[in-house]
Amino acid sequence: MIDLRALRDLPDVVRASQRLRGEDEGLVGAVLAADERRRGALSQFEAARGEQKARGKEVARATGEQKAALVAAAGELAARVKALQAEAADGAAEVDRLLRSISNLVADGVPAGGEGDFRLLEEVGTPRDFAAEGFEPRDHLDLGEGLGAIDMTRGAKVAGARFPFLTGAGARLELGLLSYAMARAVEWGFTPVVPPTLVTPEVMGGTGFLGAHADEVYRLADDDLYLVGTSEVPLAGFHAEEILDLSAGPLRYAGWSTCYRREAGSHGKDTRGIIRVHQFTKVEMFSYVSAADAPAEHERLLGWEREVLDAVQVPYRVIDVAAGDLGSSAARKFDCEAWVPTQGRYRELTSTSSCTTFQARRLNIRERTADGSTTPVATLNGTLATTRWIVAILENHQQADGSVLVPEALRPYVGLDVLEPLRR
Template sequence: MLDLKLLRTETEAARAALARRGDADGLDAVLSLDERRRALIPQVEGLKAEQNAAGQAIAAAKKAGEDATEALQAMNDVKARAKALQEELTEVEAQLQPALAKLPNLPDPTAAPQDTVLREVGEPRSPVAEPRDHLELAGAMIDMEAGARLSGSRFAYLKGDLVMLEMALVRWALEKVRGHGHEPVIPPVLVREEALFGTGFLPDTEQQIYHLPQDELYLVGTSEVALASLHAGEILDQASLPVRYAGFSPCFRREAGAAGRDTRGIFRVHQFDKVEMFCFVEPDASQAEHERLLAIEEEILTDLGIPYRVVNIAVDDLGASAAKKYDCEAWLPAQGQYRELTSCSNTTDYQARRLNIRLRPEGGKPQTLHTLNGTAVAVGRTLIAILENHQQEDGTVALPQCLVDAGAPPVLRATT
């Protein structure tokens, strides 16, 4: 949610920022509604004062035995005008909040006009002469057919050593980010509508979300939703910041509109596991925190021996809540290209304002803080990148030592 006061006082700057995203059209409607609301409020309050005065005059007239007919008529007139204006004010306020909620966050000035590769790390090459993809390397450890029979397309069973690899990867990633100050959390994955609204996924990505209308609950597409709501409605002491979490959860996405793209294997599925980082920070610390999250993501990819590149995401491709976003794209030898693996976003005060999360400076008034999120490990896609980048000529996969130390087998062999 954007700050109405900022939109009023810095209108042209806000308009220019929203225009970069192609979302400036709704600003005038918001400002018009806000102007009418601010004009109505003193009128309604003035009429209430008139009603009180008229009431006192009527009481005084009756007490003195005087005729109160004119005073009664005047009060009825004031009451009718007050009712009409109050109804208009209620309607304006009912329109203002949804209109404001539709406006996306103002992009950071350094958000790129188009996707911009900032750097490439590691050599994008094939470790073998004829690279196999993750399905060939895993064999029966990934059972797409059984998954489809059970749940439909884009579901899979993972089996055997691949399960042990996932468990090792998750444990290792949690230990890694815990060492960077993120408290591990296993959050709920069914949430109420206000949690999705608070993080900016509603109204924005309805077509991607699984909804359970009978229970008025939604399945999350990322634990960012639950982690952001962990402090909804709270005021955090400034001295306690930054507050950092790392959530592990299954994630669910309908992938509406993605038919025909990446349908082979587990790259784009409806259910996957993820370790997600989330941070609550002071406003003037969020830019540095964004770079810190990106550095952790890069450290993870480097330790896993996965070549990657960092992309500053185009401003018109940002989600509603993000002011700026980086993606880390992993090199996949079987595809011969980079593919998105992780992302991290600075959402500034957008989510915190919607969730009413504030900080209390020592001796000062509460103010809205900033939130950020970043993927530590998107498990399915990371498994793909590990298998393909560490495959050997005989079709086995020599797994990174850090995962072996966490419980993964040293070598992964396809089963039949």
Template sequence: MLDMKDMRNNVEEYKRRLATRGVEEKEIDDLLAEDKKRRELLVEAENLKKHRNEVSEAIANAKRNGESAEEQIVAMREVGEQIKQLDEKLAAVEERVNDMAARLPNMPNPTIPVGPDEDANVELYKVGTPRKFDFEPKAHWDIGEDLGILDFDRAAKVSGARFVFYKGLGAKLERAVYNFMLDEHAKEGYTEVLPPYIVKAKAMFGTGQFPKFKDQVYQVNGEDMTLVPTAEVPLTNYYREEVIPTEKLPVYFTALTPSFRSEAGSAGRDTRGLIRMHQFNKVEMVKYTKPEDSYAELEKMTKNAGNIMEKLGLPYHVITLSTGDMGFSAAMTHDLEVWMPAQDTYREISSCSNCEAFQARRARIQYRDENGKLQYVHTLNGSGLAVGRTVAAILENYQNEDGTVTVPEALRPYLHGLEVITKQD
């Protein structure tokens, strides 16, 4: 949620920067007009309530002195009805203001690239050199199916498209990957959490998925409960409606959860393989920080995700997303994209974002500054990494001409020393 007071004081700045995220000036004008109505009604209601309190005191004094106060009592009944009507109007206007404000994305950091889509993204740096194959590299879905460790056809029979069965060494490889990630993040100071996989609508609102993106999730038990689209939701809502003790900041959390996404609007994109699934495992990183520390913490988080890639020996690059390609709640996002030989390109495997106070304002998460004044924390989140995409990258980058796959050295302790994945019976 944006800071309404700051928006009122810096209207043109908000219009200019939010325009780069597709927000029309009229949306801001309409919001501010409703907000003005809200504030006017609030003042009117407060003045009437103050007047009622003063007259009520005068009535009480008159009764104590044995004087008649009938006219004042009748007048106060009329004032009471006016207050009731004003409160009803105020509630309706506040609902409109909150709904309109909740649909506006976060203000982009002024330093990020401006553009309508991914073509405006800017590469920051590359790590590792893509392997040169002396044979035609296969796609990970073909490798996995040929080895008997991935079964997409039977998953489609059971659950539909964009699901998979991991079998035998496939399941063990997935487990090895996420255990390795969790162990690495623990070394970097993250507290491992095993959170709920179903959350309330308020939690989805807090991180910015609701109300705008309800069509992209799976809801259960009516509209109030939702399967998590990412562990960011429960982890960021851990301190919902709390004041975090200042000495605890920064707080680092990491968690492995399944992620459930309807992939609405992705028809025809990545229909094969592990890149775009309705259910996938992801290790998430979440941070709560003081505002002055959040951008340094974003760089550290990006390095934490990159550390996983480097230890697995996977070539990748880091890009800063443009205003038009960035997620709804983010003020700045660095994406890590891993090299996929079969596609001869980099594909997203992690997204690390600083949401500044946007989510904290929605979820009311605060701390006290050095003057004892309540302030909103800054929240950050990042994939550390998307596990299925990491498995896909391993299969493609470590494939051998005979169809086997070499196990990255960092994962061998998690696979009882296994060095090569061969065809399973």
């Protein structure tokens, strides 16, 4: 959540951020009013508590009828102190509830608007001219079925729609891609992690995933646990309630996990193939840094994502995501979108977000400063590879006979140079 002191000092900045996101700026006034009530109740409680202590001393010195009268008055005062304490506690809970409903402050320079209002930063590579090569490109599902790599029919039979089987060459390609990504992450100094994929409400809520998009999350009601849609969530919870030592630089983790998303509200969208599925696998980078270092770390994460994209040799573009499409936790987000030939457009493959201190405040993750005090750290995340990349790899590296060339960088990890169609 955002800093309450910053909201008190610069309410117009928070209102402007809410407007950029297309969210309710009236929440700022609601927080300020609730905070004023909380502080008033707390002030009354402290005054009554001081009076209670003074009366206690009088009772100790008094005798006879005077003492009886003072004891009776002290009882009434104790009840008032208890009531004021409860009022102050309720006020604090109300401030916290309202404050958690305000999204992170949008970083300077983020474009206004929604999904289509991004800023294009760069295009890399040139889409293939399949007409010049003399054949019509096939989409990833046609290719995947021909390769014995993707089986949507049996996935639906076993688990329902949008739960694919990756088999044979498909499984080898995914494992090879993710292994390559993890190897690069280790090379860059990340600690590899295989995290839990079930988390508590405190961790899921602490990362900001139980707000406006809570309907995207699978919940196990009997156990009060949530299935994660990204290992960002357990990696953020990894250091909850801790004071970190960042004197030697950022703490960086790379999580390999299965991920689950309900895709609520996406009925009719991308129902063909594996672009939008309920279960997939991902390698996710996660960084804990000092707040001042967050912008530089964000650029580093983007650079590492681009290195892996360059290695798989697909055309892509980099965009600065608009404020209304950031999600509640991100202050800024850069997406890399790969060209999908049969769709004639770019589709997201990676996303890297700077969450500044938003998640750390909720999860109480701090660092020790030079003067001995503590301050919230910044958290950042970025996708390094995921199942969806198979779409771009298959379509961009397909050959006229239905085979697919494996990008050279992946060949030692996949164990194949070419994915060959099954011969039936």
